Amino acid sequence: MIQNKRISRIIALVLACIMTVMMLAGCTSSSSKDKDKNAINTEFVDEDNRIDDKYGTCYQVFLYSFCDSDGDGIGDIQGLISKLDYIQDMGFSSIWLLPFNKSTSYHKYDVVDYYTVDPQYGTMEDFEALVKACDERGLDIYMDFVINHTSSKCEWFKEACEYLSTIGDGEPDASVCPYVDYYNFKKTDKVASGWKKVSGNPDWTYECVFSAQMPDLNLSSKAVRAEIEKIAKFWIDKGVSGFRLDAALHYFEADNPDSIEALTWFCDYVHGVNPDIYCVAEVWDNLNTIKQFYQSSCDSMFDFAIGNQNGIIVKGVNNNSDDKSGAKMAENIVNVYNEIKSVNENAIDGIFLSNHDVGRAAGFLLRKDERVKLAAGIQILTTGNVFVYYGDELGMGGSGKDENKRAPMYWSDDASAQGMTAGPPSYEPQTHTFGSYETQKDDEYSVCNYYKKAIHIRNKYPEIGRGVPTVMSDVAEQNGNICAIHKTYNDSEISLIYNDSDAAVTVTVSKDTYKYENVADYLVVNEELPEIDGEKITIPAYGCVILK
Known part of the structure; x- marks a missing residue:
């Protein structure tokens, strides 16, 4: 009997140990899941999801x-x-x-x-x-x-000026020289700012706001x-x-x-x-x-x-x-x-x-x-x-x-x-x-x-290049050095939070409000990395986190 009891105790002890190990494993598993949920992937996963449009x-x-x-x-x-x-x-x-x-x-x-x-x-x-x-x-x-404007060496301008040098006191005729209509010429005794005299006929000036070598085109x-x-x-x-x-x-x-x-x-x-x-x-x-x-x-x-x-x-x-x-x-x-x-x-x-x-x-x-x-x-x-x-x-x-x-x-x-x-x-x-x-x-x-x-x-x-931006005012109120912008694009949302200071900053960002699961990606200026604990996010000095 004693032997049987001893065996029974040993069996009970072994079962107790097994249960304890299982419970600890369960706790560890739960803890690991929570930890994994909050872990930030430090390896950048590169995905090219560009859209062929004008937002590049x-x-x-x-x-x-x-x-x-x-x-x-x-x-x-x-x-x-x-x-x-x-x-x-x-x-x-x-x-x-x-x-x-x-x-x-x-x-x-x-x-x-x-x-x-x-x-x-x-x-x-x-x-x-x-x-x-x-x-x-x-x-x-x-x-x-x-x-x-064009160059003053452009054939259009050269021909126009050569033509003006031949008309004396007459008026230019675009049917004779089409290029005289390509530029802004003015017959005047006074040379206004941004205008220069035409070589060969000083009665005429041409508009050249940037440089005498860049006569302005007549876009009318x-x-x-x-x-x-x-x-x-x-x-x-x-x-x-x-x-x-x-x-x-x-x-x-x-x-x-x-x-x-x-x-x-x-x-x-x-x-x-x-x-x-x-x-x-x-x-x-x-x-x-x-x-x-x-x-x-x-x-x-x-x-x-x-x-x-x-x-x-x-x-x-x-x-x-x-x-x-x-x-x-x-x-x-x-x-x-x-x-x-x-x-x-x-x-x-x-x-x-x-x-x-x-x-x-x-x-x-x-x-x-x-x-x-x-x-x-x-x-x-x-x-x-x-x-x-x-x-x-x-x-x-x-x-x-x-x-x-x-x-x-x-x-x-x-x-x-x-x-x-x-x-x-x-x-x-x-x-x-x-x-x-x-x-x-x-x-x-x-x-x-x-x-x-x-x-x-x-x-x-x-969403980053195309999203409609709004200020995350509740986040900015926690620390004025935080630049926080939320974007929506079609049915998708993303949040960008920048730390414009020389020290790490922790802010609370509501997951219900901003529809994110984790720090999806980040930009940092050195080895200091962001951290997340539930809804509390720590952004290193001059860092940026992308929440998605």
């Missing part, structure tokens, strides 16, 4: 300074072709080419012949090869189309419009997918209604050729003026309220000592969106930080690593079509005269390395704080790889 990410290229294929120090089309894999790998969907038509200047904004490729850049065959290579990679090409002329339509169709047939319209504010100087009408005419024409053609106009002015131009049929205007040195993003990131900097930034970004959409519900905001005219984003952000990255993250994740100036993804410097803003793409620390250009004439060497592409490419926390991840995150979630 565009890479702005100045050929002269981008990549040299033949060793003459000047970038060219073949050089660009050699870097298309880089552009594709970064995640861009299109390339905006600064002017490449035949010109007498390094910048090519004074076009001599609209039907040619400037010999410094290559041949028409090179351009056709570029189109083919871009098509193979799913990259669109946007052409910088200069129709506000039916003949000029027909010529421009012919040129646009030529390049569309060559494979161009869109047009960046230079100086649209100046089509009719100090006359916005007529400039808007001219912009509408051009965009209506190219959309009639192909509705998928994308148009973005440069209207370098404040938001109120930009809104006026959205009365046109142009898809986008560059957003000078959000971009540039004094734009919402740069000011918000630089003013992070203000304990409301993030909240104000969110409110301002959403306000710009609403203001534009109030004029044109089909408007696509043109989001940029810097370009060839205004200087480099890194300089605006005081060359501080964390600010350069956060500003890029906010820009790239903003609703609209995003434009990145070549080299900004490396944090390149460039300020002062225009040539300095168009510095050689910093592929290598070795200025003689393959592909490196010499830069524009009179270019002054610039300081590039964050190193060359060769230096950055393998550094997980480089500026370049931050840009790349941000673009890939945008490509992963269609």
Whole structure:
């Protein structure tokens, strides 16, 4: 009996141990599930869910300074072709080419012949090869189309001036010389600002607001419009997918209604050729003026309220000592969106930080690593079509005269390395704080790889580029350095929360209100990662979380 009892006790003890282990396993399993539910995946899962529309990410290229294929120090089309894999790998969907038509200047904004490729850049065959290579990679090409003015060396202008030199005191007759109607000529004794005397007949002047070498076109002329339509169709047939319209504010100087009408005419024409053609106009002015131009049929205007040195993003990131900097930034970004959409519900905001005219984003952000990255993250994740100036993804410097803003793409620390250009004439060497592409490419926390991840995150979630934004006021109220924006697109929702401060911030974000399960992705400036505990989310300094 004793033996049986002893056996029974042993059996009972074993069963008790088994039950205890099972209970502990059950508790551990439950705890693990809770932990797994709140765990953030630190391995980025790359998914390309881009939609083939006009809400992409565009890479702005100045050929002269981008990549040299033949060793003459000047970038060219073949050089660009050699870097298309880089552009594709970064995640861009299109390339905006600064002017490449035949010109007498390094910048090519004074076009001599609209039907040619400037010999410094290559041949028409090179351009056709570029189109083919871009098509193979799913990259669109946007052409910088200069129709506000031509070069003074353009045959149209030369013939018009030669004709004026023959008429003495008479009046010009467009039936004799059609090109006399292509420009704004005026017979006067006084030379107003923005006008110059015609060589050969000083009784006549011509309008040239930007430069004497850039006479303004007369966009009210039916003949000029027909010529421009012919040129646009030529390049569309060559494979161009869109047009960046230079100086649209100046089509009719100090006359916005007529400039808007001219912009509408051009965009209506190219959309009639192909509705998928994308148009973005440069209207370098404040938001109120930009809104006026959205009365046109142009898809986008560059957003000078959000971009540039004094734009919402740069000011918000630089003013992070203000304990409301993030909240104000969110409110301002959403306000710009609403203001534009109030004029044109089909408007696509043109989001940029810097370009060839205004200087480099890194300089605006005081060359501080964390600010350069956060500003890029906010820009790239903003609703609209995003434009990145070549080299900004490396944090390149460039300020002062225009040539300095168009510095050689910093592929290598070795200025003689393959592909490196010499830069524009009179270019002054610039300081590039964050190193060359060769230096950055393998550094997980480089500026370049931050840009790349941000673009890939945008490509992963269609809601980011297309969603209707609203301010997450209840989140911003918890900490003014938090920039919190919720977006809805069709039946999908996503939330973007940025920490515009130099210390980690924890906020509570309601899952019922914002319809998310977890931190789906994130952007960070160093090894510090976000954390989530239920609805409490900790965002590291200058970090960003995407809730989905």
